[in-house]
Amino acid sequence: MNSFLTTxxxxxxxxxxxxxxxxxxxxxxxLLVAAGIVLAVAVVAGGLHFLIFGRGKMKVHVERYQASPGGYEMIDITPPRPPRRPRNGEAA
Incomplete structure (x- = not known):
């Protein structure tokens, strides 16, 4: 009986x-489903707000990096140096 009660x-x-x-x-x-619904509604509301009113009032100034002031890239025209030691089969 004791074994039966334990089981x-x-x-x-x-x-x-x-x-x-x-x-x-x-x-x-x-809770996960509710959080997903809230997130989806927020994304849709933000998209509609952007479509109706355009960008917000925040203006961000972005500067583009130029490699040189004139806008031209520098080209290396230095001639190649001869090898320091002769290659296999070449005379010194």
Whole structure:
């Protein structure tokens, strides 16, 4: 009889743990779904606001980097140096 009660207690704990896990999963899942809906609504509202009113009042000044003041790139015209030591098969 003692063994039967121990087994019944273990089964009860497993069932209670399963019910608690299911409730927790449902609660967290519903919170994730609610957060996704809020995020989607915010994105759509921001897009509509941009389409209707255009850009906001914030003005951002962006400077573009130029390599040289005239806008021309420098080209290296230095002739190549001869090798320091002769290659295989070449006379020194």
């Amino acid at each position: 019944l207690r273990a089964a009860g704990l497993i069932v209670a743990g399963g019910v608690a896990a299911a409730i927790l999963f449902a609660l967290l899942g519903s």
